[in-house]
Amino acid sequence: MERESDYSFDGITQLTEKEFRLISDLIYSKFGINLTEKKKALIRGRLHKLIRNEGYKSFEEYYNAVVNDKTGKNLLMMVDRLSTNHSFFFRESEHFDYLSNTILPEMARRLERENSPDLKIWSAGCAAGEEPYTLGMILLDHFDLQFFRSKPAILATDISITSLAQALEGEYPEERIKPVSDVYRLKYLEKAGPGRYRVKDTLKKLILFKRLNLMSETFPFKGKFHLIFCRNVMIYFDNETKQRLITKFHNYMYDNGYLFIGHSETLGRGTNLFRYIQPALYQKV
Numbered sequence: 299m300e301r302e303s304d305y306s307f308d309g310i311t312q313l314t315e316k317e318f319r320l321i322s323d324l325i326y327s328k329f330g331i332n333l334t335e336k337k338k339a340l341i342r343g344r345l346h347k348l349i350r351n352e353g354y355k356s357f358e359e360y361y362n363a364v365v366n367d368k369t370g371k372n373l374l375m376m377v378d379r380l381s382t383n384h385s386f387f388f389r390e391s392e393h394f395d396y397l398s399n400t401i402l403p404e405m406a407r408r409l410e411r412e413n414s415p416d417l418k419i420w421s422a423g424c425a426a427g428e429e430p431y432t433l434g435m436i437l438l439d440h441f442d443l444q445f446f447r448s449k450p451a452i453l454a455t456d457i458s459i460t461s462l463a464q465a466l467e468g469e470y471p472e473e474r475i476k477p478v479s480d481v482y483r484l485k486y487l488e489k490a491g492p493g494r495y496r497v498k499d500t501l502k503k504l505i506l507f508k509r510l511n512l513m514s515e516t517f518p519f520k521g522k523f524h525l526i527f528c529r530n531v532m533i534y535f536d537n538e539t540k541q542r543l544i545t546k547f548h549n550y551m552y553d554n555g556y557l558f559i560g561h562s563e564t565l566g567r568g569t570n571l572f573r574y575i576q577p578a579l580y581q582k583v
């Protein structure tokens with residue numbers, strides 16, 4: 299029989315059914331991330347080292363420390379380990395083609411008509427910065443820097459502090475910048491040592507990185523956005539959480555603004571609020 303705080307023969311702390319429920323319920327209620335039974339091995343794998351290093355005897359002891367920590371730091375560390383932060387430059391490149399060929403010219407006309415210097419874009423769930431930096435390269439290619447009188451044009455948010463720290467640093471191994479074309483590489487990246495590249499300041503200045511939980515009831519924004527990218531984030535949410543978030547995106551978006559989601563995702567009921575443009579791209583109605 300499985301005991302509450304057992305150690306397996308390989309020295310890895312066991313995760314009991316009760317502990318799995320406690321942790322998955324906590325992560326769901328705070329961050330909307332739905333860790334199903336299938337993710338049990340993932341939870342155990344991603345947390346066991348932390349548990350051993352910090353000297354906890356069991357997952358339950360660790361869980362209690364997290365919920366009793368008034369600073370909330372332990373909870374952030376927990377979600378940091380459990381969230382999937384995989385991303386890459388120019389991911390789902392059809393989006394960026396449509397952005398440069400159709401949306402940005404349309405936005406430029408719109409902003410001129412409205413006499414507004416403010417193109418506002420939100421990368422919601424920006425991981426280690428690959429998505430907002432890709433967007434920034436395309437923006438700078440389309441408009442010159444002077445266009446962005448009220449900088450930064452891109453707000454990039456995530457819940458993961460480790461990912462945000464990497465994003466702010468803006469340094470990547472050569473392997474990670476492979477999808478960036480030579481032209482963009484030359485314009486927007488610089489060498490940061492052997493096999494490493496750094497995002498140039500002109501590009502960095504366009505982006506504001508902030509920690510933000512998409513589950514928060516309200517978001518601390520003064521204005522609205524023309525474009526919202528929330529790609530490959532809602533796949534971790536259940537339908538109810540996803541619909542609540544889609545409604546919030548609608549509220550924080552200018553009329554006729556665009557919502558980009560991941561290519562393996564759908565809006566479901568939220569499509570009443572947006573009209574379909576092309577796969578994984580919707581416009582506010």
Ligand SMILES: C[S@@+](CC[C@H](N)C(=O)[O-])C[C@H]1O[C@@H](n2cnc3c(N)ncnc32)[C@H](O)[C@@H]1O
Pocket residue numbers: 328329330331381382383384385386389422423424425426429455456457458461510511512513528529530531534560
């Ligand atoms: C798989 S990455 C997607 C990154 C990028 N958008 C892309 O498509 O490549 C998902 C990101 O969503 C973030 N995330 C998950 N739940 C979140 C929440 N409740 N609030 C804010 N960010 C969240 C994760 O930390 C992770 O960095």
